[in-house]
Amino acid sequence: MRQPAIVWFTERLHGPPQFASQTQAGPHSFGSTLTRLIMGLGVLSSVGCRPKPEPAGAVSIVVSGDTGGWIVPCGCTSNQSGGLARRGTFVRSLSRKGAVIVADAGGAVVGTSPYDRAKFEAILAGELQMGLAAHNIGAAEAKLGGDYLRGVQSTLNVPFVSCNVSDAQGQFVAPTHRIVDISGRRIAFVGVLSDSLQIPEAKIQPPGSAVMNLLKSLNGKYDHLIVLAYLPEKELRDFAASLPEADAVIGGPTGQCIAPERIGSRWLASATNKGKFVVSLRIEQHAKSWDGTIDEMTDQIEDDAQQTKNVDAFHRLLADRDFTAQQTSFASMLMGNASDERRIAGSDRCVDCHQSACNVWQTSKHASAWQSLTKTGSQVDAYCQQCHTTGFGLPGGFESVLRSPQRVSVGCEDCHGASAAHVAEPRLRTASYQQASYGCVRCHDRENSPHFSDETYWPRIAHEGTPK
Numbered sequence: 001m002r003q004p005a006i007v008w009f010t011e012r013l014h015g016p017p018q019f020a021s022q023t024q025a026g027p028h029s030f031g032s033t034l035t036r037l038i039m040g041l042g043v044l045s046s047v048g049c050r051p052k053p054e055p056a057g058a059v060s061i062v063v064s065g066d067t068g069g070w071i072v073p074c075g076c077t078s079n080q081s082g083g084l085a086r087r088g089t090f091v092r093s094l095s096r097k098g099a100v101i102v103a104d105a106g107g108a109v110v111g112t113s114p115y116d117r118a119k120f121e122a123i124l125a126g127e128l129q130m131g132l133a134a135h136n137i138g139a140a141e142a143k144l145g146g147d148y149l150r151g152v153q154s155t156l157n158v159p160f161v162s163c164n165v166s167d168a169q170g171q172f173v174a175p176t177h178r179i180v181d182i183s184g185r186r187i188a189f190v191g192v193l194s195d196s197l198q199i200p201e202a203k204i205q206p207p208g209s210a211v212m213n214l215l216k217s218l219n220g221k222y223d224h225l226i227v228l229a230y231l232p233e234k235e236l237r238d239f240a241a242s243l244p245e246a247d248a249v250i251g252g253p254t255g256q257c258i259a260p261e262r263i264g265s266r267w268l269a270s271a272t273n274k275g276k277f278v279v280s281l282r283i284e285q286h287a288k289s290w291d292g293t294i295d296e297m298t299d300q301i302e303d304d305a306q307q308t309k310n311v312d313a314f315h316r317l318l319a320d321r322d323f324t325a326q327q328t329s330f331a332s333m334l335m336g337n338a339s340d341e342r343r344i345a346g347s348d349r350c351v352d353c354h355q356s357a358c359n360v361w362q363t364s365k366h367a368s369a370w371q372s373l374t375k376t377g378s379q380v381d382a383y384c385q386q387c388h389t390t391g392f393g394l395p396g397g398f399e400s401v402l403r404s405p406q407r408v409s410v411g412c413e414d415c416h417g418a419s420a421a422h423v424a425e426p427r428l429r430t431a432s433y434q435q436a437s438y439g440c441v442r443c444h445d446r447e448n449s450p451h452f453s454d455e456t457y458w459p460r461i462a463h464e465g466t467p468k
């Protein structure tokens with residue numbers, strides 16, 4: 001089996017992953033030979049002496065979804081929600097009230113680049129620390145390909161689930177289900193992905209028929225059924241309405257979260273939007289029905305120490321790998337030939353002819369944008385580098401921390417456009433000369449600059465000779 005290109009070193013950093021309970025996998029099982037041997041010995045020792053069923057105890061299930069690569073809170077301003085560190089604290093707080101299971105509905109990452117894969121594995125490492133029982137194959141995961149997913153599953157012992165996604169050869173990319181024995185309850189997790197999503201790397205069967213076919217083989221083997229369904233909202237609602245066998249259908253991507261609501265006898269909910277929210281289900285001792293809430297990971301939740309170590313380890317990996325812009329999925333739209341029309345010259349080439357304008361720039365926060373990253377240690381993260389460097393991914397622009405240190409901070413060409421051609425022939429205007437303010441919202445968006453307004457911000461950077 002081909003191993004993943006980048007493998008997160010969970011066991012070396014944190015020890016073997018700890019699960020909420022012993023689990024049983026579907027037909028595509030995984031795990032070490034030693035683990036299977038130990039489980040086998042446990043089965044043999046119980047022959048002829050079946051234990052008395054444990055009384056049904058209280059259980060909480062925490063489901064995330066559509067994390068979208070946000071290992072830390074969404075955005076770089078204060079009061080943002082999300083992040084694995086807060087999720088870890090939330091899970092730990094529930095564990096004081098009884099058993100807790102963690103699951104993910106899919107969409108943990110965005111792209112397939114080396115950078116995206118490293119971040120995906122870091123997110124999985126954090127989920128495993130929380131006691132991950134099932135991680136559904138969403139659209140983003142499916143795009144990574146069956147070989148990669150099986151490699152990560154084998155190496156990190158990640159409990160992926162998917163009963164309707166196979167690779168080009170027709171081999172399932174993950175086990176079809178997981179059954180978790182916990183507090184006297186057998187909870188089955190099944191994963192599905194919408195067949196309306198076009199993914200060249202995968203073959204996707206219709207979710208409804210895939211689940212029904214699977215349930216025939218699981219008859220009598222579980223007490224509760226949780227379906228992790230990566231489906232758009234209309235499909236998700238129709239799917240839940242057609243599946244009375246489920247206790248809950250939890251999914252995404254739905255644009256906005258769906259707080260748990262009843263559809264017949266089952267719960268429907270969606271945890272989406274960059275890891276800001278989780279769906280929480282709880283069943284009390286001896287009870288047969290669940291209650292559900294949606295919980296926001298606000299800044300009122302303290303950071304979990306173990307999850308913080310995981311994020312710090314990820315940042316150390318980024319510093320060591322020094323991913324280039326070309327090794328991310330963010331620079332693809334910027335790539336092109338290295339012609340002078342697209343080549344960055346550098347702000348130092350502007351000073352000779354535009355001294356007064358450069359004086360305004362040098363006293364602005366743009367000129368020191370890199371320092372704001374170094375205060376938090378996030379200068380190693382390519383996602384943050386996009387908006388804190390000059391010409392990220394463009395010829396002559398920012399390539400990586402070690403390869404292009406002269407291109408850190410927001411320079412003249414981030415507003416005016418690549419200027420190598422203008423430097424060579426001053427009569428040629430830069431591409432964005434007449435529209436310098438139009439690019440502001442590329443970085444000053446709702447997540448990273450929620451209070452941005454053109455009327456307030458533009459005067460802080462405007463200078464003579466630059467039309468708005």
